[in-house]
Amino acid sequence: MRENDAAFKVYRWMLAQPRFRFDFPLATKLADCLGKDRKFLKCREVFDDIIKQGRVPSETTFHNLTAAYLSAPVQGCLDEACSVYNKMIQVGGYSPRLSLHNALFQALLGKSGPSSKRYLQQAEFIFTNLVTGELEIQRDVYAGMIWLHSHQDVVDTERIAALREEMQRRRMPEDEEVLVSVLRACSKVGDVEEAERVWNKLLESSGSATLPPQAFVYRMELHAKVGEPLRSLEIFRSMPEHGVTATAPAYSKIIEVMSRAREIGTAEELLGEFVASGLKPLSSSYASIMDMYLTSNMHDRIERLFSQCRSESQASRSIYNIYLNSLVKTGDLEKAEEIFNEMHTNPKSAAEKIYRLMTQKRYGIDPTLATQLDQILSSKRKVVDKPVSLKLDIEQREILVGLLLGGLRVEPDEAARSHSVVHFEFNEDHPVHSLLRKHIHQRYFEWLTPSNRLDGDGDGDDDPPHRFSTFRPRGRPAVPTLIHRWLSERALAYWYMYGGIRSSSGDVLLRLKGGEQEDAQRVIKVLQAKSIDCRVKKKGGTFWIGLQGSNAVWFWKLTEPYILEGVKEHLRPGGQSFPAEMEEEEAQLNGSDPGSNPGGSSD
Template sequence: MKQAGIEEGREVLVSILRACSREGDVEEAERAWLKLLSIDGNLPTQAFVYRMEVFAKVGEHMKCLEIFREMQERLGCATVAAYHKIMEVLCQAQDMELAELLMQEFIESGMKPLMQGFIYLMNMYLYLNLHDKLKSAFSACLETCQPNRTICNIYLDSLVKSGDLDKAEETFNHMYRDKVVGVNTRSCNIILKGYLSSGDYMKAEKIYDLMCQKKYDIESSLMGKLEYVLSLTRKEVKKPVLAYWYMYGGHRTSSKDILLKLKGSREGVEKVVKTLKAKSLNCRVKGKGNVFWIGFLGSDSTWFWKLVEPYILDDLKDFLRAGDQSWGNNAVETQNISFDDGSDSDEPASEYIDIDNS
């Protein structure tokens, strides 16, 4: 610049710091900073932020905090942009103690807006699976900020990951009804993942319909399970789909009966049962709340196994062929399920779902 006859005044030096912040050029940034210090007048607030960004690029979050404190000392206070930047840096470094301290300081400063700081903090909690802390941060955010879609999506994601699907559904529905917040591709993929993971295929289908209507992309990791859902509810049930269902949501009792778990409404389960019967798969159903077990009993279980065995993974065949075997908690869940009372044996498909209200 000197060779071109350009004076390195305050504005030029700030521009140099901005360029250094993109590249992480510490040496050139410090040269420009020292030059700024030698110029009479107040230091530009943005220069501190750019300098923090330079050291954040090279992973020195404590140096960033040092620059933030220097800003407070030299100027009397930090700016909102500086608070946002230091929160971003500390949360990316997962320095939870310092991040929480700075967020509390930010809140007490009375400065606005606080939203971006809460977003950084909650994203850190989400990454660390600290769902109780995230919930508390979300509550604090609601006390001081107008919620937006980004912050609600983080909270929704936390609810799904922590297994609180009822609250997740309530939150999603609230977002959907709120014209200011609304839902987007991420919102729908989060709740879709929750429904699929919990086996609530009927609700998953409704979200799928919504996403098709809105032309939202579905995450590739969900497509396999989703195709299984649609096969269950919309088309003739195919043998590979039944095999997948048995491997990941089934249980074989000590008496060799086969039980398949399904979550949803009574009407939705009846639809699945009718589809199974259309494939000559006779079954009976027991349900409690929104959880149902479809039972293939006696010779029907033998017929079911013959249909699905070719599609069962080789490593699982012996395991699933044996009696009283299942994945996860299915064995515990089915301990009180009994199909021996005969109360529903001769009823038509639309009437023989036996609901256990105990």
């Protein structure tokens, strides 16, 4: 490991040397070694360097980087693993090993139900690659796909049915996990018949084993959904008959069902049983019954139940809100104000009061809490706020490089000589600029002058102006000599969106506004280093760089991950022809005739 760290330091030093020529085999070997050591950050740096040079990383590099991300218990690493895996197939054209497919799929299932449901599309992509690659699909993959589908807000019952049919065709048994997932799906769509068939299968497969308590919860939820709350109560009462002890989720669900059905006596009886059982948490059940009281105008019972909640430290924010609504309805505004202030009591202040009380009573303090208490007490010390200095993040810098190449106007700032004013200007009628300006306004919001900011309520009704200004430290309109280090794939993508077009023949045209011939040459060298050959033509004060055929396709492969979703159809290279009005819009954008060919001459 130490040798790999030392090699990485030497590699970074070599990159900083002015005469260094990128060595693809060396970078590949270093990335593979770092990936095997699970150094995902350093491996990713080398991986990105390879792509910036216009090369496609090797299959082993993709594999090792994905595995390194999967092994890291860091937030966001799973998303990065998915991104690298997708690029491995879509950009590299590689076929990952079965072990990598399975490892990534299992990582998706490692999340809890609510947090994992957003990975359904990724799971479907892995499943499709397993099918098209004619690889062995294990039973756990089918079970995981059904589990993911059952957790969606809108359940695709046809897809679940197709997966179950495929399992039957491959003679894979539906175990308890699969059947419970199907029950969960049935409870969401209200399919009673299928739920009963699955329940009978579950009874047959369980034998003498104990049935899963979740199955009873989903059946209760199902019958409540179809308007049979008393049937839900029967299912709850039948749990001991099957040798299953009522759990906290089961109590919470049946109390919720009875409360919505306005079965006041039954709900109160169930809550008493729940409290007596010693199971927790109780807050959701208290909230269900208090909400029932509120809709029935039983404000005295709300008062009593709220006092019980607070004495047992079970009062959640939703319980406080219900009680506040009750006080407002009864006109007790003074009490409502008191409860409102209690809701917003600083938890740290409350902790300090308890600490002082424990000190007065000479109670011992758990050593494990000593550090936390010290942090709470020390946080009350007065801190002198220092002015915050804005700093562009990496993504903002890359976007700005692309926009500057596309013609972004930069002027000196008279008020602060160390800064320059950057003017974002967009064509009102161009479909790409229409979406891009909203994205840029949001991405650089904190840098905008007050007159250019939108302080709306976020409902999307207000559009940002087509012209607004921000600041950038020490800007210059010419192409910098270090453009080869800054012109990343994201920068190319924003250059294309802001100052580029797709010609009527499907080629990519990039506008380079201002500068001299040597400035254009710097950019062309960067593109050539990324294996992109181009043709250039100067018209007035603008250089037009044309990418044709396979060069346009490779350029698109590099930039597509960073192109905004709503504009891809307008920029994807190909043989499509634009309508006449679109060519006129392009002519207005680039200041040339619709039929002109910027790539007509080569340098």
